[in-house]
Amino acid sequence: MKSQKRIYALLLALAMVAAACGGDDEGTGDSAAAGDAGGELAGEVVNVFGAFVDADAAAFDATVADFEAETGIDVVYEGSGDFETQVGIRIEGGNPPDIAMFPQPGLWANFIDGMVDFDALGVDTGQMRSDLSDYLVELPGQVAESTGNARDGVFGGWFRLNTKSWLWIPVPEFEEAGYAIPETWDDLLALQEQIKADGNTPWCFGMESAGATGWVATDWMEDMVLRTGGTEVYDQWVFHEIPFNDPQIANAAERLGEVIFPEGNVLGGTAAILATPFGDQNTPMFDDPPACYLAKQAGFITGFFPGQDTPDDPSDDVFGPNAPQQETQAIPFPRIDNDQDVLLGAGDLFGVFSDRPAVAETVKFLLTPDGGAGFARAQAGYLSPNSQFDTSNYLDPFQQQQGELLATALAANGFRFDASDLMPASVGAGTFWTAMVDYVQNGPDNLSDVLSDIESSWPS
Amino acid sequence: MTSAPPPIPDVDAPEPPDHAEDSGSVDLSPGLKERLTGRDWLAVAPLRIAAAVGIPLVGFFLLLLTFTFLRDSDANRLTIVAVALVAGVGGVFALYWGMDFVNNQLPERIAARIRPWIFVGPALSVLALFLVWPTIRTVWLSFLDDDGEAYVGIANYEFAFTDNLMLTAFRNNVIWLIVGTFFTVGLGLLIATLVDKLRRRAETVAKSVIFLPMAISFVGAAVVWSFIYAFRPEGRPQIGLLNAIWTALGGSPIAWLQQEPWNNLLLIVVLVWLQTGFTMVILSAAIKGVPDDILEAARIDGASEIQVFWRVVIPTIQSTIVVVTTTMIILILKVFDIVWVMTSGDFGTEVIASQMIRQAFRFFDNGKGAAIAVILLLAVIPVMVLNIRRFREEEALR
Numbered sequence: 001m002k003s004q005k006r007i008y009a010l011l012l013a014l015a016m017v018a019a020a021c022g023g024d025d026e027g028t029g030d031s032a033a034a035g036d037a038g039g040e041l042a043g044e045v046v047n048v049f050g051a052f053v054d055a056d057a058a059a060f061d062a063t064v065a066d067f068e069a070e071t072g073i074d075v076v077y078e079g080s081g082d083f084e085t086q087v088g089i090r091i092e093g094g095n096p097p098d099i100a101m102f103p104q105p106g107l108w109a110n111f112i113d114g115m116v117d118f119d120a121l122g123v124d125t126g127q128m129r130s131d132l133s134d135y136l137v138e139l140p141g142q143v144a145e146s147t148g149n150a151r152d153g154v155f156g157g158w159f160r161l162n163t164k165s166w167l168w169i170p171v172p173e174f175e176e177a178g179y180a181i182p183e184t185w186d187d188l189l190a191l192q193e194q195i196k197a198d199g200n201t202p203w204c205f206g207m208e209s210a211g212a213t214g215w216v217a218t219d220w221m222e223d224m225v226l227r228t229g230g231t232e233v234y235d236q237w238v239f240h241e242i243p244f245n246d247p248q249i250a251n252a253a254e255r256l257g258e259v260i261f262p263e264g265n266v267l268g269g270t271a272a273i274l275a276t277p278f279g280d281q282n283t284p285m286f287d288d289p290p291a292c293y294l295a296k297q298a299g300f301i302t303g304f305f306p307g308q309d310t311p312d313d314p315s316d317d318v319f320g321p322n323a324p325q326q327e328t329q330a331i332p333f334p335r336i337d338n339d340q341d342v343l344l345g346a347g348d349l350f351g352v353f354s355d356r357p358a359v360a361e362t363v364k365f366l367l368t369p370d371g372g373a374g375f376a377r378a379q380a381g382y383l384s385p386n387s388q389f390d391t392s393n394y395l396d397p398f399q400q401q402q403g404e405l406l407a408t409a410l411a412a413n414g415f416r417f418d419a420s421d422l423m424p425a426s427v428g429a430g431t432f433w434t435a436m437v438d439y440v441q442n443g444p445d446n447l448s449d450v451l452s453d454i455e456s457s458w459p460s
Numbered sequence: 461m462t463s464a465p466p467p468i469p470d471v472d473a474p475e476p477p478d479h480a481e482d483s484g485s486v487d488l489s490p491g492l493k494e495r496l497t498g499r500d501w502l503a504v505a506p507l508r509i510a511a512a513v514g515i516p517l518v519g520f521f522l523l524l525l526t527f528t529f530l531r532d533s534d535a536n537r538l539t540i541v542a543v544a545l546v547a548g549v550g551g552v553f554a555l556y557w558g559m560d561f562v563n564n565q566l567p568e569r570i571a572a573r574i575r576p577w578i579f580v581g582p583a584l585s586v587l588a589l590f591l592v593w594p595t596i597r598t599v600w601l602s603f604l605d606d607d608g609e610a611y612v613g614i615a616n617y618e619f620a621f622t623d624n625l626m627l628t629a630f631r632n633n634v635i636w637l638i639v640g641t642f643f644t645v646g647l648g649l650l651i652a653t654l655v656d657k658l659r660r661r662a663e664t665v666a667k668s669v670i671f672l673p674m675a676i677s678f679v680g681a682a683v684v685w686s687f688i689y690a691f692r693p694e695g696r697p698q699i700g701l702l703n704a705i706w707t708a709l710g711g712s713p714i715a716w717l718q719q720e721p722w723n724n725l726l727l728i729v730v731l732v733w734l735q736t737g738f739t740m741v742i743l744s745a746a747i748k749g750v751p752d753d754i755l756e757a758a759r760i761d762g763a764s765e766i767q768v769f770w771r772v773v774i775p776t777i778q779s780t781i782v783v784v785t786t787t788m789i790i791l792i793l794k795v796f797d798i799v800w801v802m803t804s805g806d807f808g809t810e811v812i813a814s815q816m817i818r819q820a821f822r823f824f825d826n827g828k829g830a831a832i833a834v835i836l837l838l839a840v841i842p843v844m845v846l847n848i849r850r851f852r853e854e855e856a857l858r
Contacts, residue, residue: 210801210804211800211804212804213804213806214806267693267696268692268693268694268696269693271691271714271715271718272691272692272693272715274715274718274806274807275690275691275692275715275717275718276692276693284693284696291695291696424823425822425823425824426819426823426825429822429823430818430822430823434625434805434806437806437807441718441807453624459606
């Protein structure tokens, strides 16, 4: 049975390869449809391939609608849930999309050899630096260098970002209990004790994520490193200029331990941390009275809140523009030992595989402050990397709150990209994950072993 | 790999061609009687290769043409499906029929020697392309680095036998092999023996119930059992069956899947639940095949039921037990889905196959992934050899 399945899979793969080979003549097909608008590029088709699908794909179509009407260029977006595999097949099969949007910079860097330099496309990279920040413009190049794919020039543009460093609290119970919003780590530790003294549980914490268990804790670690060591230590850590078991990293992990390990600090203890799906993490907070008063998770978690799964019926929403009452609120994660305005996030990075003028125009448009405006108006979860972006485009107050924090952090050079996504996959999606599971499961005493394990697994 | 080898009919099989002349059976290929000249062989050899390689190639391009044509057409979906079905099934039939027809135009002494190659050759070629070649390539890749570019010697194997997680995986696979095989085969044998004593109706019901989980995929079963083992913090509603019972009895909830190393046994339970039905059905059929006169003779001689079981039934069905056991061993060596879905290898439950997937498809390290695959292959081969040898011995006895 198994071997038979394998043969079917191979036949399927063969058929897909055949389909990819036969697909060279695409791109001129339905050009007539878009041809009624003006411009010398009218009728040209630009293929964009990315990982987001469904509502996000529709939002992308919305964001290029005005551009298409103005130029007559037909921007065709294709999303795939299996993007990570498919993009390699298409590029290595000689049939790359014109523009590919990568959720992981590491994957992007694998294909840098086939990409077109933004200067060659006529993109004003100086403007790009001032719009997007030096960090965002230079980061892709650093990733390429660290993965052995170094190339001179600018090959990556950012389409959208998201933010991670949010602390969620239940309102109004938080205020009723007389708790103050923590500004510093000491505030937070004091708050923990206060909550426990009141007979309550401070934290909700869930990191179970099926085949990807571990990433929640790596996000925590990243925020701790960024807040204890600042951006400098963070960058050294990401690109392995300091070892993974450096005392500064161990210090960050110990701080994390101050949340995880104290008795009664987390609902259900460490076993619950490892067994609770990350999406269910915040749910006990909506009990009456709240089963916990603090939870940390990225901005996307709002989609997992109870009631949010039925957009047509906002009456049971606990959060968001249509909720009858805001039962929770996001506050920036407190500072630790460091005064920098830091923010952890991630985003979609695009590479360009064609230098046709229509492609160049599309790239230039996507990099303008208006490049994502349509997306932001259509779908929550979009944050523009562009500092000139008009924040009134954001769908709801939380998007605006995130947008403002992001803009502040970018301006202060305090925004940093998710470290585990920048590290080699065998660390960032491997030993870093398993080691964090190990740390949570086996307690603070094995920290130095845990960090040494990651260090020794770093590919040479 | 989950079904027992089919019985080979031993009466109607055509005699090997060499003995065709002096046998009295129906003569299917008179052409084989004629001797071939050297010149004939010059024609036969390339034609055989053409049949074995050419037919799949022609078939592939015909299918490709149909695919491209259908993809670019604007017809509605149902029409496309219908055309695809007719073209696909009919095309393959037409191809074989056409080739046979062409072949029949040749002198019979040549045609008879090419005919088997037309029908079996393509299957062998496809098998070689999709099984033999990838195997060779995997072995080759296991000596290269993560990108499959530079030769690294045995570094990948060194990793496989020294890395902590790999060692855990080996340990767990051994636990799986011993415990899993023992319980699937043991329980299957026990149940098969016991239901044999039941009335016919009750036997059918019992066997059906035990066989039912076989219909569930490994992934599905793993999801089901994840809920059984589910854990929620104390004081919150327990959605897991096991913890619901446990807390009802007064215990505080336990994160079952985090209890090293016992969690491995909890995962093996899922496999036993799934596969006991299979071993039971095969062994039950074998037990039914034990001749009544032997059993009767044993009982007349005063043997107790337990003696009958150990001294008569077991030796009689021994070969079936070996087949079932080796099938289980191979299945368990490859175990992956249950672990991947339920713990994804965390908490010390990693197995070899999950390490292979992780290295090759998550870390994109083709070298290490291939090395682990080769180790797995080498571990399976002796069991396969044993299985095949056993099968041959049995054939020889007939």
